Amino acid sequence: MHLTIHQSINIHMLKVGSVSNSSVLQIGSAGSIQASAKLYNTGEYTELAEPISPEGAETPLVPLIGPTS
Template sequence: MNFFVHQNIVIHHLKIDGISNSSVCQIGSAGIIKPLSQLYNTGGFTGPAPSAGPIPRVEREQFVPLVPLVEPVR
């Protein structure tokens, strides 16, 4: 069985907060996704990275999302 998909996708803004070795960002449809992960030490590092500091606090009035969001249910 053959599927033919004709798509027109327009992305005005895409924000990715984090990425790891196994991250996949798919937009649209794909017949198959072949995962590939390659690690390179291009900086010549010999040990692990230092621990991250505390996350800076942002006042609620300062944050204005680009997309109107619904208040989460707690």
């Protein structure tokens, strides 16, 4: 049996609740999804960045939720 599937997707608004290192966002159909997690040090940094604090702001400029376990 031979099947041909034609698919057209129009996205007017896309809201993503959260993103993590292993997030997968799929739109449409796929035969399989292979997991992939890659971490790159594109700036060739050798030590951690200096911690910063927001100037004059007590809350973050962008509200963030804490990590979940």
